[in-house]
Amino acid sequence: MGFDKEASSSSQALRLPLPREDTPLLGKPRPLSSQPKTFANVFIAIVGAGVLGLPYAFKRTGWLMSLLMLFSVAALTYHCMMLLVITRRKLESAHGFSKIASFGDLGFTVCGSIGRIVVDIMMVLSQAGFCVSYLIFIGNTVANLFNSGSDRTVGAYLSSKIWGISAKSFCIWGSLPFQLGLNSIKTLTHLAPLSIFADVVDLGAMGVVMIDDVSIIWKNGVEVQAFGGLSVFFYGLGVAVYAFEGVGMVLHLESETKDKSKFGKILAIAMAFIALMYGGFGLLGYLAFGGNTRDIITANMGKGLISTLVQLGLCINLFFTFPLMMHPVYEIVERRLSGGRYCIWLRWLLVLLVSLIALLVPNFGDFLSLVGSSVCCGLGFVLPALFHLLVCKEEMSWKGWSVDMGIIVLGLVLGVSGTWYALVEIFSTKV
Template identity: 30%
Template sequence: MSLLGRDFHSSLDDGSKSLLERNSNVTAENVHPAEEASGLSRMQTLIHLLKCNIGTGLLGLPLAMKNAGLLVGPISLLGIGVLTVHCMVILLNCAHHLSQRWQKTFVNYGEAMMYSLETCPNAWLRTHSVWGRYTVSFLLITTQLGFCSVYFMFMADNLQQMVEEAHMTSNNCQPRKFLVLAPILDIRFYMLTILPFLMLLVFIQNLKLLSIFSSLANITTLGSMALIFEYIVQEIPDPSNLPLMASWKTFLLFFGTAIFTFEGVGMVLPLKNQMRDPQQFPFVLYLGMSLVITLYICLGTLGYMKFGSSTQASITLNLPNCWPYQSVKLLYSIGIFFTYALQFHVPADIILPFAVSQVSERWTLFVDLSVRIALVCLTCVSAILIPRLDLVISFVGSVSSSALALIIPPLLELITFYPEDMSCVTIAKDIMISILGLLGCVFGTYQALYELIQPISHSVANATGVYA
C-alpha cells in the first residue's frame, strides 16, 4: 500500500495537469502548479468550473424534484447548493493554510487530508495520517467509476428509445403519451453494443486528441440543453395538482441525486492553482456556482412542472417522439460518450501506476491495456446488474459524492484549525454540516439499496422505457 501512496502522486503530475489545461470534465485530484508564467484567465476558469459541474446528473433533476415535491425540492436544492459551495470554500481555505504551514506550493485534496492529520492532537491519527489520503483517493475512484456506470445506462436508455421508436418518429412534435411498450431488445443488449466502442475510446492516451472530443462534447451538450429548455417552457400544465412535499423515503433519493449533480468539488483546488491570478478564484467560484445552482433549479422545477407524474429518470426520455427532439438524445449521448473517456482518466491514472509497477517493462503495455479494459468492463457490469439510472445516481451521490462534498471538508477544517483556537460557532457549524452529510449518506444509501432490490414494477414511475 505504501508503494501505491508513493507512485500515484508522481505519476499524475503531468497527465492530470495536461488534462486540466485541455479539459475539466473530470474531477482530477492531483494537478500541480504550472511552471509556465501563463495560466487560466477568469473566463477560462469559469468555463472549466461550469463544465465540471454539468453532466448527466443535471438531466435527472426533474425526477429528483418529483421525489421531493414542488416546493420542498427547489428549496432543498438551493440549500444543498449553498452548503456545497461553502464546503468548497472550506477546502480552499484549508489547502491554502496547510500549504503555508508545510511550505508547499500546492496541496491537493488527498494531501490536505494527510497533512492535517499529521498535526492533529490525536497520536493514532497522526500515525495513520496517510490513510486520510488513501480514503480521499478511494472516494474519487469510486465516484468517477460510478459516473461512468451512469453514463453506460444513460447512453443505453437513449439508444434504446431512438432505435425502437425510429419507425414511429415523425416531424410532428406532439407531447409523449403514456403507453406500456414491450421493448424489442433488452436494454442490456444496448449496453453490450456500446462496450467495445468505449474500450477503444479509453485506449486513447493522447490528451490533445481527447481535447478535440471534449470540444465536440461541449458543443453537443450546449445544443441539446437549448432544445430541452425550448420545449419545457412551452405550455406548462397547471402545477396546482402536483404535491408540494413528497414522502420522506423518496426525499432521501432526492438527496442522493442532488449531491450527485455537484460533481466539481474535487476540481476547485486544481482550478485555483492553474489560474493566472489565484486571488480572483473566490469571485469566479461564487459566480460560477450561482449560475450552476440557478440552472439546476430551473431545469429541475420546470421539467417536473412540464411532465408531472410522468417524469422519467432522464428528462431526455420525456421528450416528444419527433426528429428534432430525438436529435437531443443523440447529441447529449454523443457528448456523454466522449466525456466517458475524460471521467475515466482519474481512476485510471490512480490505479495504473501501481498496477504497472508490479510487472517488468516487457509487460507494461499489456498490463496497462488490460487494466483499462477491466475498468470499462466493471462499469458495464455494474450498469447491467443495476439498470436503474435514477437509483444508481442516487446511490453514487449518497455514498461517495456526499462524503467528498459535505462530510470531509468540515472535518478537515476542524482538524486543521482546531489547534489555533477556533470559535465555538465555527466548531458547531462544521459538526452540524458533517452530521447532515453523514445522515444523508447513510439514509440515502439505505433507501437507494432498498429500492434497488425491489421488483421493477414496485416503482415503475421512476423506471425508464415505459413511455412512448
C-alpha cells in the first residue's frame, strides 16, 4: 500500500489487506492453535542461532552477571510482549478497529504513518541484522573447519586461505549466487518447513554441545569468573536482548491462539523455559572452556565426525533460513519503493548489501550485541511501552504510567549505550 493511501483514516486503512511483516515466517494463516502448538510456535519464533553466542557472552560478562541479565531480559521481554497484546485488544474493543494484524499495523493505528515508518525501519534493520549474523556464523564456522592445523586461535581460523582469499570471504562470496536464487522466489511457502528444520537442528546441536561440555567439565574443570565488570555490561545485555528477540511475531501468535485468555500464561511458561535453556547452555559452555570460549561455541568442539556434522548442519539450516528471515524486509522495501510489486533487483541489492556487511564484521558475538542493543531494544522495549502508554494513558494509574515511562527511558539508555559499546568493540577488533 502506498504512502499516500496510508494517510487516510486509521479505521479505513486497517480494513484493507495491509502487507504484514510476520506472514512469511509462519506462512499462510493457519487454523487456531491449541496450547501446546502455541507453545511450540513461541519457541520457534524466539529460539535461533543467537544461542550459540551465549557461552562467549558468559565468558565476557561472568557467569552470574550473565544469568541475572538473561532472566531479567526474559521477564522484561515477556512484559513488553503482553503490552502489545493488551494495546491491540484495547484498540479493537474500545475503538472498533476490525483487524490489527501486525506490529506495523499497530504502529499505524497509534501514531499514523510515522508509527508504521518507525516500525518498518526497525523491522528491516533487525531482520537484516539477523541475516548478517547468519552469514558471519557460516563464514567463520567453515573457516574453522577448514583450519585443520594445530593453531586453534581466533586469528588463525579467520586468516585461513582458500584460493588466495580468507576462508570466511570465500564462503560468503561462494554462497551469494545461491542466495540470489533462493531470495528470488516470490512466495516462500515451500521453504517454510525449513524454519522448523532449523529449530530441530538447533536443539540437536545444543544437545550435542551440552553433552560435550559436561564431559569436559567432568574431566578437567577450568577457572571462571562470576562478574566481568561494568565495562562489559552493555555487551552482555545486547546479546541477551538479541537472544530473546521475537516481539514482531507476538501479535500474530496471539491472534491464532484458540483460547486467547490463556495466551499470557502460555507465553510466560515458554519464556521461562527458554530462559532456563539459554542459561544452562551458556553456563555449561563457559564452565567447559573458560577463557578459551570462542564467539561461536561450536568452534570449541574437536575435529571429530560428530563435531563436523553438527557445524555443517547448523550452516545448512541457517543458509536456508536466510530467505525466510529476509522476506519481511522485501515486503517492506517493495511496498515503499515499488508500490508493493515484486522487484527482483531490489531483492538482489539487499542480499548483496547484507553479504558485504557480513564480510566487514569479524566477530559473531560482537555483532549479536550490536543488533540486540540497537534495533532490538527499540522494538522489544521502547515501542511496546510507548504504544501502550499512548493508548491506555487515560485509564492508567500513576504507577502504570511510571512503569511504561521507566521502560521507555531504560530502553533508550540501554540502546544508545549498548550500540556505542558494540560499535567500539567491532571497530577495535583486529582481523
